[in-house]
Amino acid sequence: METQRTRGPAALRRAAVRGARAGALAGLLAVLLAGCGAAGGRQAGAVGAGRAFERALASGDYAAACALLAPETREQLEQDERQPCPRALEGADLPVSASVGGPRVYGRQALVRAGRDRLFLSQFADGWRVVAAGCTPRGEQPYACEVKGG
Template sequence: MLAVFLTGCGASGARVDGARDAGRAFEQALASRNYGTACDLLAPETRAQLEEDEKQACAKALEGQELPVSGAVNGAEVYGRQALVRADGETLFLSQFTGGWRVVAAGCTPLEDKPYRCVVKGG
């Protein structure tokens, strides 16, 4: 996934705004403990993987993930149909789908010897 971010092209302001807004909406849903809305903002594969791993519906599974809750989204970088959104204490990875931007990985923090470790991610 990281290779896509490193090789992509820059994006228009509207696409950057869209990715940033989706990341912000996801963070706000977590902050308000509205896990159903947060699940709606997950990419289909990510949602399915979370439900499979936790053996329960998305909202309940997401509640137990101990994701950092950010008060602010600090920026977004868009490369093709992929985006990286930085929030206080974590990074989100998003992909653009027909219905808009969706979170493919959340609770991501950089590691010294690997690109990122993510709490929630697709398979």
């Protein structure tokens, strides 16, 4: 086995370059894997918030559903309906689905399918919040949403 004392200067330089390349490759791999994990975490977080919102609606726990709304969405709903959020959500007659999935995450924004309904979510410091619910596609037009922020 060769040791550093018996190697010449050229052999030492080649070893250093190989070590630097291996380190750079390992660093790049770590960044790529972390990025994939972060995207997966965002998708799971968005779907989890969507499921929690749908479960709250299905069980009639409108206070819990309101807690999952983005602050501006909650304020807009209360202003539009002129009543507290839980009563306003109850009266909104939003579609409810046990099937939540198919997330499309774009940075801190997400679109989650809940049956035929669509939920739009945003990631806040304390987690994902629903910014629009009861949304249906309208072809080339923007989605029509029953509940949305201002």
